[in-house]
Amino acid sequence: MNPEESDQRPALQRKLFDNVWLLLVLGVVLPTLSYTVWGWIELWLVPAAKLP
Numbered sequence: 001m002n003p004e005e006s007d008q009r010p011a012l013q014r015k016l017f018d019n020v021w022l023l024l025v026l027g028v029v030l031p032t033l034s035y036t037v038w039g040w041i042e043l044w045l046v047p048a049a050k051l052p
Contacts, residue, residue, distance in 0.1 A: 016022060 010018075
């Protein structure tokens with residue numbers, strides 16, 4: 001590979017942002033995981049109810 005070809009390759013960040021399906025999956029998975037973990041933490045921190 002000569003030096004001119006190495007300059008023509010797109011950067012890794014550009015390849016990732018150009019991939020529409022990857023962005024779709026990340027846009028669904030990351031919020032789902034973060035809200036799920038947040039919900040588990042909230043449930044863990046709720047004090048036990050005192051019954052009469």
